[in-house]
Amino acid sequence: MKFMFIVKSAHSMAPSPALLEAMHKLANREIKAGRMLDNGGLMPIAQGAQVRIIDGQLSVLDGPFVEAKEVVGGYAVFELHSKEEAVASAVEFMQLHKDFLPGWEGTCELRAFAPGGP
C-alpha cells in the first residue's frame, strides 16, 4: 500500500542542522530498506502560487496568502504493508522533530493512495 506523508505546520521555524541530519539519516535508511519511494521539502508559500475556481471563476493568486494557517512543508511517499505501519513510521519521524527541534508544533498527515496500480 502506498502512503503519502504530508507535514504541515503553522511555524515558519527553519529545521535545525541536527534535525536535518537526523531526517537525512532516516530517509537514507528507509530508501535502503526499499520503503521510501520519494520525498521532498517545500519552499515557503510566498514562493508559490494558487490557482482557484470560485463561483465558476478561475483565478490565479500570487500571494501573500494571509488566511493560510497550516502550511505544507514537505512530503514523502512510502510503500508499506498497512496503515499501522504508516502510523509507526510517522511516529518515528515526528519523534525526531520532538528531539531535535524543541518548541516546534505541527502535523504529519498520512494518506493512503487510492488503489489502482499494484
Added chain:
Amino acid sequence: MTAADAHRAILAVWRIEQPRLITRLARLLRDVTLAEDLTQEALLAALEQWPTTGVPERPGAWLMATAKHRALDHLRRGRMLERKHELIAGDLNEEQQDMSDLDSSLDDDIGDEFLRLIFTACHPRLSREARTALALRMICGLTTEEIARAYLLPEATIAQRIVRAKRTLSESGLAYETPRGEELSIRLSSVLEVVYLIFNEGYTAARGQDWLRPQLCNEALRLGRMLTSIAPHEPEAHALLGLMELNASRAAARTDAAGEPILMLEQNRALWDQIQIRRGMRALERARELGGAGGSYALQAAIVACHAEAGTAAATDWPRIAEFYAGLAAVACSPIVELNRAVAVGMAEGPEAGLAIADRLLREPALKAYHLLPSVRGDLLYKLGRYEAAGAAFATAAAQAGNQREHDLLKRRAAEAAGASSASVSASGARQT
C-alpha cells in the same frame, strides 16, 4: 483497541525496526540465522508486554535491548569458544552503553550488513522454495503465516522450510559471509532469481482473493529497490527492477471487471501506469549505462519496454522485439525464450517464419506437455489459413492447459478453426461448380 488491533500495531512497529535489528544483531553475533531468531523473540516479547505497558516511546531501543539480552543469554547458555564469547560480550557491553544515545538507531549504515543478509538468505545451496521463504521472512519481515497465505500453503509447510533452510546454513557454516570476486556474480544471480520468482508468484495471481498474493509483487519491487540502492553498480539489479516496474505498470489493465485475464495486445493502454513505466525505463537506462545492455534481465526489460512504448498494439515494434529475443536466446538458451521469439518473428516477418521456429520446438522434450507451444502453433497456422491443422493444434493445447479459463479459451479457438476449415472447403467447392 481490540487485541487484534494491538497485535497489528505492534507488528507494524516491529517491522519498521526489523531491518536494523537483524543487521545489527547479525554483526554482533556473526550469525544471520541466529540474529533472525532473536529478532523474532523480540517481537514475541513485545506482543506479550506492550498490550499492558503500552508501546514504549522509543520502541526501536526497547526491541534492540530485548534482543540483546536474549543474545547474551544465548551466548552464556551455549558454550561458545571462551575467547569469542568474551569478545562478543565486550561488544555487547559497549553497545549497551551506546543505547542511551537517542540518535544511535539512525547511525547505522545498514547497507553492507543488509547485503550480507540478502546473500545469505538467497544462498544457492538452498532450494528455490527455501530461498524465497527465507528472503520474505528475513529481508521483508513477513511472518510465517503471511508467507503461507501468500503461497496458498499450510503454515507448517513454510515454517518447516524456514527451519530446515536455517539449519542448512548453520551446519554448512554459511550463516555469516559475504561473497567476493568471481563468486559475487553467481551469488548475485541467485539473489535476483529469488526476487523475480517472488514477483512472478504475485504477478500470476493477478487479483487474488487474498491481497497478500498480489502483495508479493510489491515485496519483490521493494527488494529490487533495496538491491539497487545498496548495490548501485550492478547492472542486472537495475535491469530486474526495470523489468518488474514495466510489468507491474499493466496491473490495472490486466483483468476485466469479472476478473478474466486480458491479453496484453488487447489491453486498454490508457490504464497502463505511465509513471511506473517511466521508473522502469529509467532503471533499464541505468543498467545500460553500467554496460549491462546484454544481460538477461536487461533484454527481458527491453522487450517489455517495446510494448510499453507502443501507443497502440498495432504500433508495436516487432522486428526490434524479435531482435531482443534473439539476443536473449544467445545468453539464456531456453526453449521458452525460443517460443516467444517464434511469436515475435511471426509478427515481424509473417506467420510462416514464426511457424518455422515453433515447429523446430516440437522435438523439444521440455515443451512436450507445455500448452503454449501448440497454442502458438495453432495461432500461426490459423493466420496461414491452414485451419484444419490449426484446429488440431488448439485441441492439443486445450487438453494440456492446466487452467480452466485457458482451457475454455483454447477450446473456443479450436471450434473457430474447425468452423473456418469447413467454410473454406465449401467455398472452394462452390468455386469448382
